[in-house]
Amino acid sequence: EKDESTSSKDSTTKGAPKRQEGTAGTPKQKLLDIIGNMKVEVSYRRKLQELKASESKKQAMNRLEGPDSEGPQRNTEDIQRGRPLNAELVKAASAVASSLPLNKKQTESELLAQLRRHEETTDKQRKGGTVNIRNVISEMTVKRQSPAQRGVRISHRISLELDEDGQRIRPERFSSQSFDSRRSLKVGKRLNIFTKASTEPEHALKTVSSPTIWDLEFAKEIAAITAQPPRNGFEEMIQWTKEGILWEFPIDNEVGMDDDAEFHEHIFLEKHLEGFPKEGPIRHFMELVICGLSKNPYLSVKQKIEHIEWFEKYFEEKKEFLQEI
């Protein structure tokens, strides 16, 4: 099996530099025998069958080997992973560990951990692959051409006249619409093949935060180059409308007038007069001011309020002076 051969190759590469040092002992011979016995499987179905058959055997063997190994730790790990390791791989790992001069138990446990990781990834890939393909295929149906439509399509393909071009599009459109009505797009399980592009707003924020001078110059250059002179009168009029030289038709009388305030906010300005004394010449004067502002159609409400507030400030500053009088 492929993953076994790759994992054994990894273990052999680790053991290769050390082999030259050590003697040709029995563990190495064992290793070589094990590797020699391993074959590269080509067909996928046989692999699946063998896996299923050997799973039960390996579970039994692992339970036997469990107490022999480095204590209860590996047992719990195996149970957690769910999928037990191949017995041959375990033997190969133990042989490699024995051949190395370092701490044998540690190396063996590390090798087995690596093998387990390999197994996990391959399992995930296999499981994911089968499920996805099954889901995709389950939704598909074979498209069948009715003999009448088939004849029509062949005849359309052969004919090349311009009249038939318009007619060719229509029956195809009808047929596609009929198919869509039979199969709607949102029915069925989600396949989760495509992921939503959620990274777009982040990119937009990044670009807006730092427009350098060079970026601005580059943008100006591009705008100058792409702005070709107008080819005809229509394009000239379009350009003028964009610049603001030409009005937009039909003419809108309220272009540029963004006054959101209602009429009562323009006319009834007495509520802004709360800061002034209720009697006296100042009040008289401010009432005249308000009367004039209410009749003014050219100012916005904000400007009118600014006028009144300026008068308030002015009279506040002059309060001491006024009291002397």
Added chain:
Amino acid sequence: MAATALCWALRAARQALPSLCPGQVRSYYVDWRMLRDVKRRRLAYEYADERLRINAIRKNSILPKELQEVADKEIAALPRDSCPSRIHNRCVLTSRPRGLRRRWRLSRIVFRHFADHAQMSGVQRAMW
């Protein structure tokens, strides 16, 4: 004063961007008198609101006279160029102070030049 005037002139001298249609590209004001007129217009725009309000207090029969005298002094304290009556219309192209056609902001000579070359839209030699 000379330094500030120079700074103002440098700020005022804007470079016109090269446009597609070939025409006059003017990158400076025609002369210093035109520049001074431009300064006056800017200041008048900035102080327009204040002048209006202080004048409203001054030209009054209701408020006490002492207040109006104070307002007189205040308005006199504003920069002299902020007064709108100091603005004098000049020709936009030649800076000529007299002989101006208000609708086109041009002096009579420039107006005649362009009209004869058919560069003024809707302007024709009168004949009756």
